[in-house]
Amino acid sequence: MSAAAVFFYAFAALAVAGGLGMVLNVRNTVAGAMSLVLTMVALGGVYVLLEAYLVGVLQILVYAGAIVVLFLFVVMLLNLRGEAFGPERQGFAKVLGVAVVAVLLAEFVWLLPGAFGAPATPPEGFGGYRAVGLALFTDWLLAFEVTSLLLLAAMVGAVVLAKRSIE
Amino acid sequence: MAVPLEHVIALSGLLFAIGAAGALARRNLIVILMSIELMLNAVNLALVGFSRQWGDVAGQIFVLMVIVVAAAEVTVGLGIVIALFRNRETVDVEDASLLRW
Numbered sequence: 001m002s003a004a005a006v007f008f009y010a011f012a013a014l015a016v017a018g019g020l021g022m023v024l025n026v027r028n029t030v031a032g033a034m035s036l037v038l039t040m041v042a043l044g045g046v047y048v049l050l051e052a053y054l055v056g057v058l059q060i061l062v063y064a065g066a067i068v069v070l071f072l073f074v075v076m077l078l079n080l081r082g083e084a085f086g087p088e089r090q091g092f093a094k095v096l097g098v099a100v101v102a103v104l105l106a107e108f109v110w111l112l113p114g115a116f117g118a119p120a121t122p123p124e125g126f127g128g129y130r131a132v133g134l135a136l137f138t139d140w141l142l143a144f145e146v147t148s149l150l151l152l153a154a155m156v157g158a159v160v161l162a163k164r165s166i167e
Numbered sequence: 168m169a170v171p172l173e174h175v176i177a178l179s180g181l182l183f184a185i186g187a188a189g190a191l192a193r194r195n196l197i198v199i200l201m202s203i204e205l206m207l208n209a210v211n212l213a214l215v216g217f218s219r220q221w222g223d224v225a226g227q228i229f230v231l232m233v234i235v236v237a238a239a240e241v242t243v244g245l246g247i248v249i250a251l252f253r254n255r256e257t258v259d260v261e262d263a264s265l266l267r268w
Contacts, residue, residue, distance in 0.1 A: 063237075070242070075197060105181075150239050
């Protein structure tokens with residue numbers, strides 16, 4: 001097994017552990033957010049192993065650096081306590097959650113083995129800032145510009161929602 | 168590529184399943200938003216894996232778009248959480264069922 005494969009499985013185990021830690025931790029929301037950071041950083045490592053270097057850097061900067069910090073700010077701001085929550089959601093939703101997981105797992109076990117051929121040889125500089133930037137600002141320029149509108153709408157929406165009163 | 172694509176997609180599916188279970192089973196609105204982030208990350212992982220498999224950088228462009236959508240979603244979602252907490256003193260989804268039926 002190559003060193004890259006060892007790193008992939010280590011990062012995969014960390015990501016799954018972080019995800020489980022976030023979902024199963026019913027006492028402490030801050031600890032859940034820190035588990036999410038673990039998952040994000042591990043996924044950044046997996047992206048680098050898959051030769052998506054720029055996406056790996058952005059994953060750590062944007063997710064682990066900005067989005068989770070936003071979650072932590074809100075948790076601190078609301079000053080939530082563990083006792084504030086009653087028993088976890090019962091009945092239908094729990095059964096549905098377990099059923100979704102079971103169906104997905106069965107599909108993967110059934111469909112995945114041998115589904116894909118050998119990977120293509122990527123072009124020179126694949127996944128670096130130059131290749132991604134060229135594609136982003138030529139082929140996907142319209143989509144890139146539309147995301148700026150989406151961010152503006154989200155910013156206005158967040159300010160309006162969180163503002164105490166609107167004159 | 169260090170590992171077969173099947174293993175990348177399996178990891179992606181596992182993370183998506185964990186996120187889906189969390190979003191469906193938890194009551195804390197903030198944890199539900201974090202579970203949705205986990206599901207979006209699982210989709211990103213699948214896109215990066217397919218991008219590497221076929222040597223096409225377009226998959227990574229999609230990942231950037233998903234990151235932007237996730238940032239927008241979490242901003243508005245947390246704004247709603249703060250507004251809900253200000254009015255109801257709770258972040259429990261069972262107490263925010265005014266529009267349910």
